Amino acid sequence: MILPAISLDVAAKDTSLLTSLAVVGDVLLTPGPQGQTQDPSALLEAASCWVQLPSDSTVDTALDYLHAGAAKVVVPAAADYVTSLLQQVSSDRIILSVELDGASPATAITAEAFGYLFTVSTAAEDQNYVKTIRELTASFTSSRIYWSTPSVPPTIAAIAAWDKHDINLVVSSTHLSTSGSSSNTLDLGEAFAASLTSDRPDGLFATIVVDEQRVALGLCYSSVKSISEAIRTRTGVYQSRARGLWYKGASSGATQKLVKITYDCDKDTLQFVVTQEGPGFCHLNTRTCFGADSGITALEALLRSRKAAAPQGSYTRRLFEDPVLLHSKIMEEADELVEATSKADIAWETADLIYFALTKCVANGVSLADIEKQLDKRAKAVKRRAGNAKAKWDLSLKQNGATKQEPAATAPGQNATAVAKTETKVERRKEIVMKTYSYADTSDSEKEALLLRPIIKTEEILARVKPIVDEVRSRGDAALLDLTAKFDGVKLQSSVIKAPFPAGSMTLSKKVQDAIDQAYDNIYKFHDAQLDKSVLRVETMPGVVCTRFFRAIEKVGLYVPGGTAVLPSSTLMLGVPALVAGCKEIVIATPPRIDGTVPPEVVYVANKVGASTILIAGGAQAVAAMAYGTDTVPKVDKICGPGNQYVTAAKMVAQSDSSAMVSIDMPAGPSELLVIADATCNPAYVASDLLSQAEHGPDSQVVLLAVDLKPELLAAIEDEVKTQGEALPRSDIVRESIPKSYIMKMDTMQQAMDFSNNYAPEHLILHLDDAEKWVEKVQNAGSVFVGPWSPESCGDYASGTNHTLPTYGYARMYSGVNTLTFVKHITSQTLTKEGLDRLGDTVTTLAEVEGLEAHRNAVAIRLKDIRKGRE
Structure with a gap:
């Protein structure tokens, strides 16, 4: 192959020539007429270059150029610092140069390097060429050989001849052109192609087209002519076997900027590195011809499209428009990555950080190619800093225990x-401390950001959940057993327990049994009162009677979370209303304990509500089993119950699949609670309520709206949160959730109610003077707890209301689980002959307007009989 060479002074004056030469590979920067008079550092930013050092150079000069980004330095083989240089940097960054004046090349080399550049000042005889080649190939088979005859204009035949002996010909820029050959110059494309080989009858070269991240976009073909044209235009130009030269994007607009052309080890296949514009490479308007893009390149493409036209109200658009929010999220995700310990969590948090970091890059016009250019530059650096943290x-x-010195300069x-x-x-990363904001000092954009919950990575989660759902759907019980072993570390013989449940599986102390029975009675009483068993009957006009009546949903699946807590309460909250509604089959799914059993409290409740099956499985696999059914798990018509993000995603996947024919109660996210407190509040009570939800999980969020509280009262609440939180058995979880929570200082109750309604909390607690009067101001909430003697815990367990509530702001449009969740309403109508006579003309007229003749005729044929004889 050829190695284009350009003197430093020419390159400095014509950077475009340098970048054109670099399309076919590295470029050799040679000293100017008066030696190394130009600093090549700026040129190293423009192209991948080797720097040839003059004879009077030093080891420091070589190190400086390598550190500045030179791909390689070409050093005189006789220089006294060669040994020192090779001890400090890898030999693959070093080329040794030799001026041949009749000396044997073999004896001129004293050190092993990446390659050797031999220069002859005058043309040599053909036989001397052959002799030199034999000597070189015999002595240096493990290194690359470069041959330079500056005074001899090259020919295409000479390039090909040297290449047959695995010797690369150095060609000066004065002998190369990007606009065709002449008497004194060679076309760069032809010179590059001289060393290529093709075993095709048409002489074309298979060409893999990739983007700057080396993601394959498609396959096409090149000819010597198309290569030259691509280099001349610096665009993607290929050889169509049917239409000749193919200027990519000339008609579609999906043009390509040519970055580099490389070749494979056999020199019969090319790789075009391009920057793809427009919809993509493929004629199907996709970025690649090999299906959907994925990974970080797909994310960059998505962010670029969102920057150009993000939907109004989308989160990504908010990130682009609110630098403060974006900065905050980068800091938050970096912190969470630091705290992550498991392989899965580290991967998850790294993905989060990459998403927000890349959003900042796209917002500021920085591409992945720009980032990779920086990485490549750093990889070339040979001088290392200590790398200590600021x-x-x-x-x-x-x-x-070191004492902090002077504060860092801002x-x-x-x-x-x-x-x-x-x-x-x-300093207080692990402390239980809530952030504090002042409503009056917080901008509108910051308030909107505070209304958001921690991000649910919907696309990523769905990508993980869908294969699990598909596996259970196709493999049934076998998949359930395998997935339980994989995710829960429990090997089961069977995934189900059928009623009647063994007495030994629900043995409880009398105290626990009495507590469950009391909660059951209260929940049953409240939910039974919700069910209006009467038939609604309305005569809309004489002879036209409309009715509405309810029927229970026949088969329901109830998901009861496990993991960090035993939840008989969730079994009650789901099972009792299903029982009251009259569901014929109740399936309860819950993850196994480490010994493969189900908590006896859950089995006890399942028995009380008349469940037919307990599915010993959790996560997406449990949802899939109930949605599609297996040999042992009944297929259900509706799935209800809280769960983590994977459970929620699986419920949404199943609901959106028409073949599953299943509905769900509501989308959901992590637990949350909002407290509004005024000067009459008890700090200990407020703190205890905040912590009651903060202990649910690391993603839980609690909010305190402090209405006109004096600083000492607010400080008392903060102290109680810290003190009570540190004493909790689940304090490690609280340490994760409380930093994601916050206090907002409010001036008026109206501000607090407006903020609360916009937040739409799952749980709302009113620690207020005359709290009852503020209930009528509540527009959006899952459940409200009124006054200091109504802790949220009562609603969670035994007061009678349901604790399966909409989270993540869904309280704006969803109710919590209730008896009506498990029923459907059917309407009927009965018309007498006289009633149809009165209504018929209205129906036929509207049917005619809509052009539905069969609808009109179904009434008209009856009206004809009714009115026969009247005319």
Whole structure:
């Protein structure tokens, strides 16, 4: 192959020529007429270059150029610093150069390097060429050989001849052109193609087209002519076997900017690296010809499209329009990545951080190619800094008890308060401390951000859930057993327990049994009162009677979470209303304990509500089993119950699949609670209510709206949160959820009610003077707890209301689970002969308007008989 060479002075004056030469590979920067008079550092940003050092160079000069980004340095083989240089950097960054003046090439080399550049000042005889080639190939078979005869204009035949001996010909830019050959110059494309081989009858070269991340876009063919044209235009130009030269995107607009052309080890296949514009490479308007893109390149493409036309109200659009929110999310995700320990969590949090970081890049016009260019540049650096963390981030200073010195200087645009907040966050990372905001000092965009919950990564979660659902659907019980072993670490012989359940599986202490029975009675009483068993009957006009009556949904699946807590309460909240409604078959799904059993409290409740089956499985696999059915798990008509993000995603996947024919109660997210407190509140009570939801899970969120509280009262609440939280058995979970929660200081109750209704909390607690009067102001909430003696825990367990409630803001449009969740209403109508006579003309007229003749005729044929004889 050829190695294009250009002198430093020419390259500095004509950077476009340098970048054109670099399309076919690395470019050799040679000293100018007076030696190395130009600093090549700026040119190394424009192209991948080798730098040829003059004879008076030093080891420091070589290291400086390598650190600045030179792919390789070409060093005189006789230089006294060669050995020192090879000890400091990898030999694959070094080319040794030799001026041949009749000396044997073999004896001129004293060190092993990546390659050797031999230069002859005058043309040599053919036999000397052959002799030299034999000597080189015999002595240096493991290294690459480059041959330079500056005074001899190259020919295509000479390039091909040298290549047959695995010797690369250095060709000066003065002998190359990107606009065709002439008497003094070679076309760059032809010179590059001279070393290629093709075993095709038409002489074409298979060409793989890739983007800058080397993702394959498609396959096409190239000819010497199309290669030259691609280099000339710096665009994607290929050889169509039917139509000749193919200028990619000339008609579709999906043009390509040519970045580089490379070849494979056999020199019979090309790779075109391009920047793809428009909808994509494929004629089907996809980015690749090999199906949907994936991974980080797909994310970049999505973000670019969202930046151009993001839907109004979408989260990504908010990130682009609100730099403060985006900055906050990057800081948050970086913190969560630091805290992650398991392989799955580290991968998850890294994906989060990449998403927000790439959003910032796209927002500021930075591409993946720009990032990779920086990575490549750093990989070439040979001088390393210590890499210690800056003082404000260096946790070792705090762990070692070191005293903090002078505060870090603030960056331009960064105030001292922001730095102090950041440092405080690092210092008390594990403390149970809520963030605090002031409503009056918070911008509208910041308030909107505070209304959001922690992000649910819907697309990522669905991508994980869908294969699980498909596996259960296709493999049934065998898949359930395998997935339970994989995700729960429990090997079961059977995934179900059928009623009647063994007495030994629900043995409880009398105290626990009495508590469950009391809760059952209260929940039953409240939910039974919700069911209006009468038939609604309305005579809309004489002779026309409309009715509505209810019927229970026949088969229901109830998902009871497991994992970090035993939840007989959830079994009650789902099972009792299903029993009251009259569902004929109740299936309860819950994850196994480590010994493969189901908690006896859950079995006891399942027995009380008349469940036919207990499915010992959790997660998406349990939802799939109930949605599609297996040999042992009955297929249900509706699935209800709370769960993590995977359970929710599986419910939504099943509901959207028409072949499953299943509905769900509601979408859901992590548990949440909002407290509104005024000056009459008891700090200990407020803190206990906040912690009662914070302990549910790391993604739970609790919010306190403090209405005109004096600083000392607010401080008392914060102290109680910290003190009570640290004493909890589940304090590790609270340490994760409380930092995601916050306090908002309010001036008026109206502000608090407006904020609460916009937040639409799952649980709303009113720690207020005369709290009852504020209930009428509640527009959006799952369940309301009124006054200091109504802790949320009562609703969770035994007061009678249901605790399966809409989260994540869905309280704006969903109710919590209730008896009506498990019934459907059917309407009927009965018309007498006289009634049809009165209504018929209205119906036929409207049917004619809509052009539905059969509808009109069904009435008209009857009216004809009714009115026979009147005319």
